[in-house]
Amino acid sequence: MEDSHSHSQHSPSDNATTHVTSAQDHVTDAGGSANGARYRLMSPAKLPISRSTCISIPPGLSPTSFLESPVLLSNIKAEPSPTTGSFFTRQWMQGSGENAALSSEKFFSGGNIIDEKASSSFEFRFQTGASSTSGLSSAGLSIPVGLNRNGPVIHQDQRYSQSPAPSSLASQSVAVGLQDSSICSTTDELNQGGNSSTGIQASSSEHKDSIFSVPAERTSDDGFNWRKYGQKLVKGSEFPRSYYKCTYPNCEVKKIFERSPSGQITDIVYKGSHDHPKPQAARRHNTGALLSIQEDKLDKDLSSTGQEDKLNINNMEQTGSPMFSPLRANEDSIDGSGSQFQGINDDVEEDDPFQKRRYKF
DNA sequence: AGGCTTTGACCTGCA
DNA sequence: ATGCAGGTCAAAGCC
Numbered sequence: 001m002e003d004s005h006s007h008s009q010h011s012p013s014d015n016a017t018t019h020v021t022s023a024q025d026h027v028t029d030a031g032g033s034a035n036g037a038r039y040r041l042m043s044p045a046k047l048p049i050s051r052s053t054c055i056s057i058p059p060g061l062s063p064t065s066f067l068e069s070p071v072l073l074s075n076i077k078a079e080p081s082p083t084t085g086s087f088f089t090r091q092w093m094q095g096s097g098e099n100a101a102l103s104s105e106k107f108f109s110g111g112n113i114i115d116e117k118a119s120s121s122f123e124f125r126f127q128t129g130a131s132s133t134s135g136l137s138s139a140g141l142s143i144p145v146g147l148n149r150n151g152p153v154i155h156q157d158q159r160y161s162q163s164p165a166p167s168s169l170a171s172q173s174v175a176v177g178l179q180d181s182s183i184c185s186t187t188d189e190l191n192q193g194g195n196s197s198t199g200i201q202a203s204s205s206e207h208k209d210s211i212f213s214v215p216a217e218r219t220s221d222d223g224f225n226w227r228k229y230g231q232k233l234v235k236g237s238e239f240p241r242s243y244y245k246c247t248y249p250n251c252e253v254k255k256i257f258e259r260s261p262s263g264q265i266t267d268i269v270y271k272g273s274h275d276h277p278k279p280q281a282a283r284r285h286n287t288g289a290l291l292s293i294q295e296d297k298l299d300k301d302l303s304s305t306g307q308e309d310k311l312n313i314n315n316m317e318q319t320g321s322p323m324f325s326p327l328r329a330n331e332d333s334i335d336g337s338g339s340q341f342q343g344i345n346d347d348v349e350e351d352d353p354f355q356k357r358r359y360k361f
Numbered sequence: 362a363g364g365c366t367t368t369g370a371c372c373t374g375c376a
Numbered sequence: 377a378t379g380c381a382g383g384t385c386a387a388a389g390c391c
Binding site: 235 | 383385
C-alpha cells in the first residue's frame with residue numbers, strides 16, 4: 001500500500017534475476033520483481049548498472065592491499081564481526097556444513113567465545129580467478145563483495161533507494177559473505193598456511209549445497225530498528241525469507257534475509273539506504289550496536305561517497321579493501337570503537353535479534 | 362500501551 | 377491467459 005506503485009525503473013537488464021550468480025544477482029533479484037515495482041526506486045541515474053556480480057580485483061589492485069585493510073586484519077583477529085567475516089570460524093570454513101552451523105550457532109549464543117577460534121581459522125577466499133590466483137588467498141584477503149551462497153550474503157539493493165537524498169546511495173549493492181566460489185577471507189589462516197585455504201576451497205564447493213549458517217548479521221544488529229512485516233518460504237531457498245522494514249519514520253529501507261533453522265542468516269539483502277542517522281543504542285539499547293556499526297559504515301560510506309556501486313567495487317579498489325575496511329574503520333571510530341565489537345558480542349547475546357526472535361525459530 | 366512478530370491472504374510481475 | 381513465485385498487507389497475538 002504505501003508508496004507502492006511508484007515503479008521506476010527497474011530495468012530487468014539491470015537486475016539479473018539469477019540467484020545463482022552472486023550476491024548481486026541476488027540483490028537484484030530480490031528487488032527486482034514484484035517487489036521492485038512497489039518500492040521507490042532511485043533515479044535511474046543513480047542506478048549502478050555496472051556492478052559486477054563478483055568481485056574482481058582490478059589489475060592494478062594488489063591483493064596485498066586488501067590485507068592491509070584494517071578490516072581484514074583487525075577484524076579477523078580481533079573481534080568477530082559478521083560483516084567482516086571474522087565470524088566465520090574455521091570450523092565452518094574447513095569443516096562440513098554441520099560444523100559450520102555449529103560454529104555459527106555458537107556465535108549467536110555466545111559471541112565472545114568464538115572470536116579467537118574463528119579468527120584462527122578464519123579465511124577468505126576470492127572467487128574470481130584472478131583474485132584467488134592473485135593471491136588474495138595467499139594474502140588472505142577477504143572481500144565480501146560478491147560472495148554468496150554458502151555464507152551469508154549481505155546485499156544492499158540500491159535500486160530501492162528510497163531516500164532521495166543524494167548521499168544515500170540507494171542502489172548500493174553490497175554483498176557480504178561467502179559465495180560458492182567466491183571469496184573467502186583468510187586472516188590468520190593465510191599466514192598459517194595454505195592448508196586451511198585449501199580445505200576451504202574444497203569445502204566451498206561443497207558448501208554450495210550445504211547452507212552455511214554463517215551469522216552474517218543479525219537482523220537488527222545493524223543499529224537500525226527493523227520491523228518484520230512478512231515472512232515467506234521462497235522456492236529456491238530452503239529457509240524462509242524474512243522481510244523487515246526500517247522503523248524509522250520515513251525510512252523505507254527494507255531488509256530481507258534468510259535464516260536457517262539454526263538461526264543463522266544465510267542471506268541478507270538490503271533495499272535502499274537509510275538517510276537518517278541510526279537510532280543508536282538509545283532507542284533500543286545495545287541492540288544494534290554491532291552490526292549497526294558495520295552497516296552504518298556502509299551507509300556512511302555510501303553516502304559520503306555518493307556512489308552506489310562504489311560500495312562494492314570502488315570501495316575495494318580504492319581502499320584496497322572492500323567495503324569492509326571502511327566499516328571496520330568506522331567501527332573503531334564509532335563510539336565504541338574496537339571495544340564496541342566486544343561489547344557487541346555481549347550485546348548480541350542480549351539484544352541479539354536472533355535471540356529475541358528465537359521464540360519462533 | 363506501544364511496538365513487534367506471526368501468519369494467511371492479497372497483489373503484482375514474470376514465464 | 378494462466379499459473380507460479382515473490383513481496384506486501386493487515387489482523388491477531390505476544391512481549
